[in-house]
Amino acid sequence: MEEKCSRKQHEILNAVIEALEEMEYTKLTIEDIAIRAGVGKSTIYRWWKHKSDVVFSAFAYKTESVFDLDFNQSLKFNLQQQLLKLSHALSQGVGRALLVVMAEHRESAGKFFQQYLLPRRELVKKLLQNSIERKEIIADYPFDIMLDSLYAPLHYQIIFFNKIPDEVYISKLVDFILNPILIKNSAE
Structure with a gap:
């Protein structure tokens, strides 16, 4: 989807978000969205080929600035905040639908990963580099595996246990994942 949305696109995306709070993704139709959006x-x-594409756009629209990082804060703080916000976003209708769509529509999921998730992952990698330079963490570590290990448990908890990870769970998760790489004398 283009960077700048028209008013109609915003109405459509808001209609998707609203609809997914009331129904499951599998019951959602383009006709439902059109009626709600008044189009x-x-x-x-004109803008989306499939309802899965609209869901990806609606999730991106809803979470536009949710995952911003604060490079003045510690790695631990940033990861906890990002995971809490992600957990909240995935607990909402459009977030739950996103998880379904990612499992069912691999090609669309690949585009979503490239256009939305990968740039955010690259920002986290910059945060990791910043943390290395600030001597918060060690430099030699499999950071891609570490990032997978941070985000996968959220999906696992939501999909398999129908449980939204809370602040306590996320804090323990971040501590568990960061503990092997923290430089012991660094301030958290």
Whole structure:
């Protein structure tokens, strides 16, 4: 989706978010979205090929600035805040739908990963580099595996246990993952 959305695109994305609070992704139709947004189905298809694409856009729209990082804060603080916000976003209708869509529509999920998730992951890598330079963490570590180990438990808790990770769970998770790489004399 383009960086700047038109008013109609915003209305469509808001309609998707609203609809997914009331129904599961599998029951959502382009017609439902069109009625809620007050547009024709052809207007939706002008920008999105499939309802899965609209869900990806709606999630990105809803979480536009949610995952911003504060490079003046510690790595631990940033990771805890980001995981809490992600947990909250995934607990909402559009977040739950996103998880379904990612499992069912691999090609669309790949585009979403490239366009939305990968740039955010690169920002976290910059945060890691910043933490190395500040001597918070060691430099030699498999950081890609570490990041996978941080984010995967949220999905696991939500998908398999239908449980939204809370602040206590996330704090323990971040401590568990960061403990092997922390430089012991660094301030958290």
